[in-house]
Amino acid sequence: MNGHLHTVIPKKSNADHLRIVGRVLDSTVCTICHDYMFVPVMTSCGHNYCYECLNNWLNNNRSNVSELTCPQCRNVITNEPSLNVALQQIVDLMLDIAAEDPQKSNSSEVRSLLTQRECSVAEYKSDLLEETLFNSVFKNTAKAIIDDDDDGIARCSNCQWEVEGPVCPNCNATIRNYNAGAQNFDEVDVDEYSDGELEEVERDLDNYRAESARTVHDLEAEEGDESLSSEMDQAWPTRRPRNFMHGEEEEEEEEDRGSIDSFIVDEEEEEEEEEEEQELKDERKFRRASVALSDDDDNESRDSDFYEHNDDGYASGDSLDESTSNDELEPHTIRLTHSQDNNNNNNNNSARKKRLIVLDSDE
Amino acid sequence: MAALPKRIIKETERLVSDPVPGITAEPHEDNLRYFQVTIEGPQQSPYENGVFQLELFLPDDYPMEAPKVRFLTKIYHPNIDRLGRICLDVLKNNWSPALQIRTVLLSVQALLASPNPNDPLANDVAEEWIKHEDTAIAKAKEWTKLYAKPTQDEEPAKE
Ligand SMILES: [Zn+2]
Ligand SMILES: [Zn+2]
Ligand SMILES: [Zn+2]
Numbered sequence: 001m002n003g004h005l006h007t008v009i010p011k012k013s014n015a016d017h018l019r020i021v022g023r024v025l026d027s028t029v030c031t032i033c034h035d036y037m038f039v040p041v042m043t044s045c046g047h048n049y050c051y052e053c054l055n056n057w058l059n060n061n062r063s064n065v066s067e068l069t070c071p072q073c074r075n076v077i078t079n080e081p082s083l084n085v086a087l088q089q090i091v092d093l094m095l096d097i098a099a100e101d102p103q104k105s106n107s108s109e110v111r112s113l114l115t116q117r118e119c120s121v122a123e124y125k126s127d128l129l130e131e132t133l134f135n136s137v138f139k140n141t142a143k144a145i146i147d148d149d150d151d152g153i154a155r156c157s158n159c160q161w162e163v164e165g166p167v168c169p170n171c172n173a174t175i176r177n178y179n180a181g182a183q184n185f186d187e188v189d190v191d192e193y194s195d196g197e198l199e200e201v202e203r204d205l206d207n208y209r210a211e212s213a214r215t216v217h218d219l220e221a222e223e224g225d226e227s228l229s230s231e232m233d234q235a236w237p238t239r240r241p242r243n244f245m246h247g248e249e250e251e252e253e254e255e256d257r258g259s260i261d262s263f264i265v266d267e268e269e270e271e272e273e274e275e276e277e278q279e280l281k282d283e284r285k286f287r288r289a290s291v292a293l294s295d296d297d298d299n300e301s302r303d304s305d306f307y308e309h310n311d312d313g314y315a316s317g318d319s320l321d322e323s324t325s326n327d328e329l330e331p332h333t334i335r336l337t338h339s340q341d342n343n344n345n346n347n348n349n350s351a352r353k354k355r356l357i358v359l360d361s362d363e
Numbered sequence: 364m365a366a367l368p369k370r371i372i373k374e375t376e377r378l379v380s381d382p383v384p385g386i387t388a389e390p391h392e393d394n395l396r397y398f399q400v401t402i403e404g405p406q407q408s409p410y411e412n413g414v415f416q417l418e419l420f421l422p423d424d425y426p427m428e429a430p431k432v433r434f435l436t437k438i439y440h441p442n443i444d445r446l447g448r449i450c451l452d453v454l455k456n457n458w459s460p461a462l463q464i465r466t467v468l469l470s471v472q473a474l475l476a477s478p479n480p481n482d483p484l485a486n487d488v489a490e491e492w493i494k495h496e497d498t499a500i501a502k503a504k505e506w507t508k509l510y511a512k513p514t515q516d517e518e519p520a521k522e
Contacts, residue, residue, distance in 0.1 A: 031460075032426060033368070033369065033370050033426075034370045034374070035369055035370070053460070060424070060428070071460045072459070074459065
């Protein structure tokens with residue numbers, strides 16, 4: 001790799017080199033902790049933070065609002081931020097070079113940075129291994145179910161615990177139908193759907209898809225046919241959301257994928273698939289019900305006396321910004337389907353990722 | 364008391380070494396999370412030539428949680444109540460950990476330059492501001508002269 005810049009930049013003056021180094025070093029500093037990002041993660045809007053810092057913010061942030069936002073640009077973060085490997089390599093290089101300097105006058109500083117890096121990397125790796133990155137805030141979701149027979153108490157669809165805010169205090173799931181503006185839940189008909197089934201179905205589907213991918217790969221290996229996986233790749237991203245969102249198109253769609261799926265799954269999985277199709281149908285029924293939920297505007301009159309008097313004499317809690325931030329929110333029904341879409345995408349992505357890992361490891 | 368996070372130390376150092384024009388912030392010797400702040404009234408605002416005393420406190424969860432800021436000097440402003448509490452979005456729901464003490468104080472200064480009576484904290488002031496803007500501005504100027512004197516020591520706002 002030797003582009004034009006590789007030729008020009010080394011010949012520049014010392015001052016230019018210092019400017020570059022300064023700029024690069026600045027870009028390795030986290031805007032949350034003002035320290036070096038040894039495990040930089042990047043949001044979909046392109047901003048980088050330490051894994052630990054962003055994790056703290058997202059999990060702190062969501063106890064107040066249901067939408068997770070980027071600290072620098074306030075964009076809503078819907079997808080799990082990923083490790084910025086290029087940036088990490090730069091930070092690593094800087095610290096490695098600092099550490100190998102023989103006449104280091106600030107060796108205690110360097111040593112503390114080395115320890116810091118070790119801890120940060122260890123924490124990230126352990127969360128990655130346990131599949132609890134970002135406290136599972138991008139994975140672990142549930143719905144609040146309000147049952148009129150149960151005094152209208154809102155309960156988490158995952159664990160039945162009573163929920164009040166955007167997060168279940170028991171299982172830590174993000175409550176998808178929590179409405180930030182109105183501080184309440186979009187109603188879900190308890191007869192249509194009443195417990196953690198949806199999550200289970202989604203998990204099963206993911207597992208199943210990962211399994212099928214492996215089967216495709218095995219088949220390829222046996223028959224030397226690589227077109228299969230590329231076909232799968234094309235079919236993958238659109239398949240699930242379409243099935244979920246447009247029940248009507250289902251028949252046609254089914255035939256299409258039949259040609260691939262029946263080819264790759266073994267009998268056992270086929271049985272499973274049938275079960276899942278039934279579950280899918282149930283779920284579709286539920287989704288339609290929830291999408292059709294009230295369109296009424298939740299920007300109802302908000303308490304005009306918007307601040308509470310704390311003992312310490314500071315203003316606290318809701319204030320004028322509630323109305324401003326609320327204006328930026330989409331109508332909640334749209335948001336509801338939106339987040340489910342994202343869920344599907346996330347699941348697709350993670351399933352695809354798993355597949356890619358499977359394919360990679362065998363190469 | 365828990366150890367002071369690196370970020371707070373760095374912010375404090377920079378506030379001293381590279382102060383924001385028209386703003387001072389000094390940590391209290393006994394509590395490095397507590398700052399004594401002064402903000403000069405912006406030019407061409409009713410608060411021009413006034414120097415306002417404030418207090419700023421960094422809660423344990425800072426920067427995950429916003430600093431707490433309050434005017435100590437009495438001020439006539441539709442978004443600041445008589446206890447000195449400030450109605451400012453970045454101090455509440457719009458807080459972001461990418462903001463800092465200096466950016467927060469700049470926002471407070473900007474609020475002095477552009478009062479927003481449509482989002483009031485002090486309802487009577489806001490009403491006056493909307494109905495008789497001239498009178499309200501005159502009163503704000505008068506209070507500035509009266510209470511926000513540049514050389515004076517801390518003036519408690521409590522009545
Ligand atoms: Zn950080
Ligand atoms: Zn961003
Ligand atoms: Zn739960």
